[in-house]
Amino acid sequence: MRPSLLALLLLAACGGERKGAPGEGGAFDPSSLPYGVPAAADPVRGGTFTWGRPSDASSLDPAVITDGESVMVTVNLFDTLVAYEPDRMELVPSLAASWEASADGLVWTFRLRPGVLFHDGTSCDAAAVVFSFLRQKDRSHPAHVGSFAYYEDSFKALERVEAVDAGTVRFTLAHPYAPFLGNLALFSAAIVSPTAWASEGLDAQGRYRYPFSQKPVGTGPFVFEEWHRAERIVLRANEKHFLGRPPLDRLVFRPLKSPQARLQELEAGGVQGIYNPDLVDVASAARDARLAVLSRPGLNVAYLAMNNGKPPFDKVAVRRAVALAIDKKRILKAAYNDLARVAETMCPEGIPGHLALPASKPDPARARALLAEAGFPDGFSTELWYGTATRPYMPDPEGVAIQVQQDLRAIGIEAKLKKVEWSAYIPATQRGDHPMCLLGWMADLYDADNFLYVLLDKDNARPGSANNVSFYVGERFHDLVTRAQREIDPARRVELYHEAQRVAQEDAPVVPLAQVRDFRILRAGIRGYTIYPVGGEYFRSVSLPK
């Protein structure tokens, strides 16, 4: 019997907390793991690849979904105009063969790849591209069914989209918006089949009847076959995909709730790859010759927010003292199984614009001096709030809260822990009820704007709907990130974001804590899979072992 299973048994028996030792038998360094297995030159053709993941998809309409479980299915069913190349995360042509932008960055023209067909056999032309965007933009569009959260977030600047001719599409923006081209690679910007949508006519409200979210039709490398809710989603190879037929015959997504069940099933060969293994199992899986463990720094950040709108955290000296008190490395040991990395800025490593700040060292003496300087020589009492739900960026919120509480106590701050039910926690933090709270963020978009503007800008600090739950109002910071939004030159943008991160470190509205790694485990011998840092799981190049 393997040690991991024995440990699991004992733990299941006492129902206790899992505090695994990932490094048993020598230190285990997850950063030494590869983040992908290259495609074979002569891949094995055919076969079924089954992917085990925690839950089922909620919908297969790419423009409506917001959950990762749905996204990892739809990215295999649909294509976008441009796509990210997975290694260097550079934008490459996909449905669009080429594109150009006007000098002012307002007009973007895309030449479509000719001859691309939807799974229903119809042509993917400029009209289909216009349809796919208009249905999200125009509330009276017959295919505007559901809510379009990602469109609202990422295409606000889009003023007009029109077909110049059958093979050319033109986008006009209301103002220059640097993330625009990258956003076109988002799963929600997928091109859908207008013919499929219209195939069953209109209902009484003037909306299309066709259940697109249950029977999606795109151009992607796989074709939708069937969906047995909570059991499996089955896709088959698209023989006519513009990049060639994928090596696999069938791609199956299976929900397996518990990480133990996913790993067991992988070991038994019932699934060929799994998503989000339990951190406790990663080290032992890495030693198992039947398996291949992959890892890549996830685009996420966990942080401690101080409510800058409320005393005593309105004083920058107090916030800096808190930042100096926290021992991040100890938090990683206690609450992340030591498999995450310390975060020094709110913009995670891997995103263009991330600034590699020097590692912070806890300095309680200096922190106490700062507190005295701010008028709190004896410290003060406050509350530290945390939510009940675990998230990938915070697998053990209580563990983090306890560590922070201890560090603060060492400099004289007595933080009472307050645990709040998750669905009450979100609105409470958005209103700013908390003095201090623990939260995190996962990248929606591959852009620094998605972290720095969303989480720290004053535009997002309106009580009631704030994503900036530190309620930090930094004019200089605001100026930098809003200029970066409109800056088309990538190098200049990076400079602006670097400067913004220095300002944020100075003002210390939050304490960035951790950046969690992503893990996947495959059966050994599987080829052609890479962890994408953001936006889904791609199986176009995957092939089974020889």
Place this chain on the structure above:
Amino acid sequence: MTYALRRILVTIPLLLAVSLVVFALVDALPGDPAVRRFDLHANPEAVKAWRAEHGLDDPFLVRWGRYVGGVVTRFDFGKSYAHSHPVGEDLGRRLQATLELTLCALLLAVVVGLGVGILSAAYPRSLFDYAGNLLALGGISLPVFWLGLLLWILCTDLLGFPYRSGRAEAPGMATGLYLFESLFRGHVSLFLEQLRRIFLPALALSTIPMAVITRMTRAAMLDEIGKDYAVTARAKGLRRRRVILKHVLRNALIPITTITGLQFGTLLGGAVLTETIFSWPGLGSYIVEEGVLANDTPVLVGGILLVATTFILVNLAVDLLYSRIDPRMRRA
């Protein structure tokens, strides 16, 4: 007949009461489903619009009335908050999966439980009796989440049993009872595939009812064996085996049937842990994973109502079955 009719009529107000209680309990749970839906992307306008769209701002009794009305008139259990899929459809499929698992577990429990119980009663205080007692004690006291994992590891790692979790792919089956239907239709490969998937969860699930049935059978049999009619039958020169199987067992079956029926009801709702461990897509995992954990009210209410209904119906069936087994009840 009138007895059956009366019993059926009584279930209607009972189900209404159950639905009211479930609805009220779920309503009292903390947390806003609208916020759950949007998570960190929740903003007050979106939450407000979503609440309005789902009629969550109406008074409690209005919402309950609308729900019951939908269920009664259109058999409509509403749509899931998380994925907008009709709850009724999901319930139907999940119920069949649970039914299949439960029937297998019960079959195991009855065959083994009756057998061990009868033999224990026939040879009381023998080594076999003690072994049976020990097994029953183990079956009832080992928690299923532990036993399930233990069985899984034991069978796959040590014994090499080719277990696979979840259900088989079964295109072309008319019902959700793949194991029984494939056997009936003679689809051997599907039958074997489904058998290797259902065996472990059914075994894990069967331990508690197996223990209960064993103990009940033993007690009821011992009770009857000592009675005058049994002694008389033996005195008349009937073989011991014939007395036990033909006369004693028949009378002992009444309490055994009751307990088996109740166990069936419990299994239907109680397969939650087993279903979760073995990724069996049944009713229990539906209620817990998609209902409770996702804060999905329609799923939760629909699921609990269905379990309650089946429990009530199973009890009704057991009551009606008595009169078949024991003619005295028919006259009374």
